[in-house]
Amino acid sequence: MNRIAWITVIVLGLLAPFAVYPVLMMELLCFALFACAFNLLLGYSGLLSFGHAAFFGGAAYICGYAVTAWHLGPLQGILIGTAFAGGLGLVFGVLAIRRQGIYFAMITLALAQIIFFLCLKMPFTGGEDGLQGVPRGMLFGFIDLNKPLNMYYTVFAIFMICFWLIWRAVNSPFGQVLSAIRENEARAISLGYSVERIKLLAFVLSATLAGTAGATKSIVFQTASLTDVSWHTSGEVILMTLVGGMGTLLGPVVGAFTIVGLQHELSSIGSWVTVIIGLTFIVCVLVFRRGMVGELTRLWKRSF
Amino acid sequence: MKKLACSLACAAALGLSVTAPVNAAGISNGEVKIGVLSDMSGVYSAIGGKGSVVAAEMAVHDFGGTVLGKPIKIVSADHQNKADVGSAVAREWIDKDHVDMITDILNSAVGIAVQKLASEKHTITMNTGAGSTALTNKDCTKYGIHYLYDTYALPVGTATAIVKGGGTSWYFITADYAFGHSLQNNTETIVKSLGGEIKGAVQAPLGTSDFSSYLIQAQGSGAKVIGLANAGADTINAIKQANEFGIVQKGQQLAGMLVFISDVKSLGLDTAKGLQFTTGYYWDRNDASRKFGNAFYAKFGKMPTMDQAGVYSAVLNYLKAVKAAGTDNADAVRAELGKMKIDFFGSVGHIRADGLNVHDMYLVKVKSPKEFNPNVGHGWDLLKVEATIPGDKAYMSLAQGSCKLVKK
Numbered sequence: 030m031n032r033i034a035w036i037t038v039i040v041l042g043l044l045a046p047f048a049v050y051p052v053l054m055m056e057l058l059c060f061a062l063f064a065c066a067f068n069l070l071l072g073y074s075g076l077l078s079f080g081h082a083a084f085f086g087g088a089a090y091i092c093g094y095a096v097t098a099w100h101l102g103p104l105q106g107i108l109i110g111t112a113f114a115g116g117l118g119l120v121f122g123v124l125a126i127r128r129q130g131i132y133f134a135m136i137t138l139a140l141a142q143i144i145f146f147l148c149l150k151m152p153f154t155g156g157e158d159g160l161q162g163v164p165r166g167m168l169f170g171f172i173d174l175n176k177p178l179n180m181y182y183t184v185f186a187i188f189m190i191c192f193w194l195i196w197r198a199v200n201s202p203f204g205q206v207l208s209a210i211r212e213n214e215a216r217a218i219s220l221g222y223s224v225e226r227i228k229l230l231a232f233v234l235s236a237t238l239a240g241t242a243g244a245t246k247s248i249v250f251q252t253a254s255l256t257d258v259s260w261h262t263s264g265e266v267i268l269m270t271l272v273g274g275m276g277t278l279l280g281p282v283v284g285a286f287t288i289v290g291l292q293h294e295l296s297s298i299g300s301w302v303t304v305i306i307g308l309t310f311i312v313c314v315l316v317f318r319r320g321m322v323g324e325l326t327r328l329w330k331r332s333f
Numbered sequence: 334m335k336k337l338a339c340s341l342a343c344a345a346a347l348g349l350s351v352t353a354p355v356n357a358a359g360i361s362n363g364e365v366k367i368g369v370l371s372d373m374s375g376v377y378s379a380i381g382g383k384g385s386v387v388a389a390e391m392a393v394h395d396f397g398g399t400v401l402g403k404p405i406k407i408v409s410a411d412h413q414n415k416a417d418v419g420s421a422v423a424r425e426w427i428d429k430d431h432v433d434m435i436t437d438i439l440n441s442a443v444g445i446a447v448q449k450l451a452s453e454k455h456t457i458t459m460n461t462g463a464g465s466t467a468l469t470n471k472d473c474t475k476y477g478i479h480y481l482y483d484t485y486a487l488p489v490g491t492a493t494a495i496v497k498g499g500g501t502s503w504y505f506i507t508a509d510y511a512f513g514h515s516l517q518n519n520t521e522t523i524v525k526s527l528g529g530e531i532k533g534a535v536q537a538p539l540g541t542s543d544f545s546s547y548l549i550q551a552q553g554s555g556a557k558v559i560g561l562a563n564a565g566a567d568t569i570n571a572i573k574q575a576n577e578f579g580i581v582q583k584g585q586q587l588a589g590m591l592v593f594i595s596d597v598k599s600l601g602l603d604t605a606k607g608l609q610f611t612t613g614y615y616w617d618r619n620d621a622s623r624k625f626g627n628a629f630y631a632k633f634g635k636m637p638t639m640d641q642a643g644v645y646s647a648v649l650n651y652l653k654a655v656k657a658a659g660t661d662n663a664d665a666v667r668a669e670l671g672k673m674k675i676d677f678f679g680s681v682g683h684i685r686a687d688g689l690n691v692h693d694m695y696l697v698k699v700k701s702p703k704e705f706n707p708n709v710g711h712g713w714d715l716l717k718v719e720a721t722i723p724g725d726k727a728y729m730s731l732a733q734g735s736c737k738l739v740k741k
Contacts (some may be wrong), residue, residue, distance in 0.1 A: 050428075050429060052421050052425065052428075053421055053425065056417060056421055092387070138507075142672045148512055149507075149511075149539065150508050150511070155467075155511075156510050156511030156512060157442060157465075157510065157511065157512050158441045158442055158445055158467050158472075158511075159416055159442035159445065160447070160471065161442075161446055161449060161467075161472055162445075162449050177428075184665070206563050224378075225633075246417060250416065250417045250420050250421070250445040251420070251446070251449070251450070252416045252417070252445075253416075253419065254415070254416040254417075254442040254443075255442065256414065256416065256417075256442070264335060275650045276565075288590070289719045292413060292418060293418065293421065293422070295411075295412040296411045296412070296413070296418065296422055297409065297411075298411075301374075302411055302413060303374050304373055317477050317555070324425045
C-alpha cells in the first residue's frame with residue numbers, strides 16, 4: 030500500500046462514525062481485524078485453521094474477566110487477552126503444524142472445541158449466560174470509553190496498529206518466506222529455511238492478533254459469550270476471508286464488512302439472514318474466485 | 334489538524350447530547366416505539382421469532398393503536414443468538430431510533446447483555462424469552478423486567494406438584510453444564526423439602542444424541558420420576574428415546590424442566606404423552622387465553638408458545654403503564670409497572686423491585702392420543718392443566734434472591 034492509500038484509509042476511518050453508527054463501525058473493525066489475522070495464516074501461509082474462534086473468544090473471556098474481576102484498565106485487559114491468545118496459539122501451533130491440509134484443520138478444530146467446552150463449564154465464564162457487564166472503563170486513566178466516539182477512536186487506533194503490523198509482516202523477508210512456503214514447501218526446505226519454525230511464528234502471530242480483536246470486542250460490547258468461541262465463529266472468519274479475497278491485504282476487511290454488515294442490516298427482516306449470506310458466499314465462490322478485492326486488483330492490473 | 338479539531342468538536346457535541354436530560358412528561362419523539370428482539374432464524378425461532386412480532390402487533394392493535402394520542406410502533410430484529418449482534422441492535426434502537434421498550438430477547442447471554450445496556454440508557458426491557466435467574470439476581474437492573482418464567486420457577490413448580498401428586502422418588506438426567514446443574518439443584522431442594530427421595534443423577538454432555546445408557550440407568554434406579562434437567566434438542570432426544578424404551582408405559586413418569594408447547598407439537602402425542610412440565614401459558618386454560626390463542630392462530634397458523642403469549646401480555650401491560658403514568662419516561666413507567674396489577678390472561682401478577690414478574694404458573698401434562706380432540710384448537714389440543722402453582726410458591730422469594738437493588 031502506498032502513502033495515498035494509507036491516508037485514504039485513515040481519513041475514512043476517522044470520518045466513519047459520523048456516517049455510520051459508531052457501535053456498528055466498532056463491530057466491523059473488530060471482525061475486520063479478526064479476518065486480517067486469519068488471512069495472515071490462510072492467505073499468506075496457506076494454512077487453513079478451523080479453530081481461530083478459540084483465540085478470538087478465549088481472549089474475549091480472559092480480557093473481560095481481567096477487567097471485571099481484577100479491575101484492570103481496558104488497555105491492560107486487552108493486552109492480557111492478547112497475550113493469552115498468543116500463548117494458546119503457541120500450544121495449538123506446536124501440536125497442529127506437524128500435519129498439513131485437512132489434518133491440520135481438524136486438529137485446530139478439535140483443540141478449539143476443547144476451549145469451547147472449557148468456556149462452557151468453567152465457573153468464571155458464566156456458562157451459557159456469558160460473561161456480562163464488562164466495564165469499558167477509562168483509557169490511560171482519563172479517556173472515558175463509555176462515550177461512543179472515544180471508544181470508536183480507540184478501536185480504530187488498535188485496528189490501524191495491528192493492520193500496519195500485518196502489512197509490515199507480509200512485506201518483510203519473513204512474509205516472502207511465508208509465501209515461498211505456501212507456494213512450494215519442499216523448495217523452501219531445500220533452500221535452508223526451517224519451515225516449521227516459520228510456520229509456527231506465523232501461527233502464533235495470527236492467533237495473537239485474533240486475540241486482540243476478540244479482547245477489543247469484549248470491551249466494546251461489554252460481554253463475552255459462547256458464540257465467540259463456537260466453531261460457527263471459526264467458520265464465519267473463513268467466510269469473511271474468502272468473500273473478501275484471501276491473500277490480499279484489504280480483502281478480509283472488505284469481507285468482514287460485507288458479512289457483518291449484512292448480518293446487521295438484515296437483522297430487521299428476520300429469518301432470511303442465513304440464506305442471503307449463504308447465497309452471497311456461493312456467488313462469490315462461483316464468480317469471484319479470488320474474492321472481491323482479489324478480482325478487483327486483477328481487473329485493475331489487466332486494464333493498465 | 335483542522336479535521337481533528339472538527340471531529341473533537343463533534344465528539345464534544347455528541348457527548349453533550351447524550352448526557353442531556355430526557356423530558357419528564359408526555360411521549361418523547363412523538364411516538365411509543367417497542368422493539369421485539371428475538372431469534373428469527375436459529376434454534377429458538379419456533380419459540381419466539383416471527384410469532385413474537387405478530388403477538389406484539391396484536392397487543393398494539395388490541396390496545397387501540399395509540400397511547401395518549403400518540404402512535405405506537407413495533408420494530409423487530411434478529412439477534413442470531415449472538416450477544417454482540419443483539420447488543421449492537423439494541424444500542425442502535427435506543428440511541429438512533431428512540432425505542433422505549435425492548436421485549437422477548439430469547440437466549441440468556443443476549444438477554445443479560447441487552448438488559449444491562451438498556452438500563453444504562455434508561456430503557457425498559459421486558460424479557461419473556463430468556464430463563465436465566467441471573468436476570469433478577471446477580472445481573473438485576475433498575476429497568477429490567479423478567480416477565481414470564483425463570484429456571485427456578487419451572488423445575489420448582491413441576492417438582493412441587495409432582496411430589497404432592499405421589500411422585501416421591503426422583504432420578505435426574507442432567508445436561509452437564511451450569512444450566513443443567515442449576516435446574517437439578519433447584520429441583521432436588523424442593524423434592525427433599527417435601528419429603529421426597531433422590532435416587533441418583535447422571536450427567537449427559539450437552540448435545541448428546543444417544544441417551545440409551547442414561548435412560549437404562551434411570552430405569553434401573555426404580556425412581557418413580559425421571560427428571561430431565563436439560564432443554565431444547567437434549568430434552569427432545571431424551572423424550573423420544575424414553576418412548577422407544579417404553580419408560581412411561583412401564584410406570585415411570587417423565588418430568589421436563591424446560592419444555593415449550595412447540596416441542597410437544599413436534600414430538601407428537603404418541604411420543605410425548607404423559608410428560609409433565611410447568612408453563613406460564615397454555616391456550617386452552619381459560620377464556621382469556623383461548624381468545625388470544627385463537628386470534629393468534631388466525632394470524633399465524635400456530636397456537637402461541639408461552640413466550641409469544643408473554644410478549645403479547647408484556648406489550649399490553651407496558652402500554653397500560655404508559656397510559657397510567659401519562660408519559661413514556663422510563664422511571665415513571667417502571668414505577669407504574671411496580672404498582673399496578675399485571676394481568677396475565679386472567680391471572681394477576683405483580684412486578685417486584687428486582688424486576689421479577691411474580692405470576693401463577695401451571696403444571697401441565699401432555700395428553701395421550703386417546704384424550705386428543707381433533708375438533709378443538711386446530712390440532713393443538715395437546716395439554717391439560719393439572720394444577721395452578723401460585724406465583725409466590727413458584728418463584729424465588731426476595732429474601733432468597735441476591736439482587737443488589739433489594740434492601741433487606
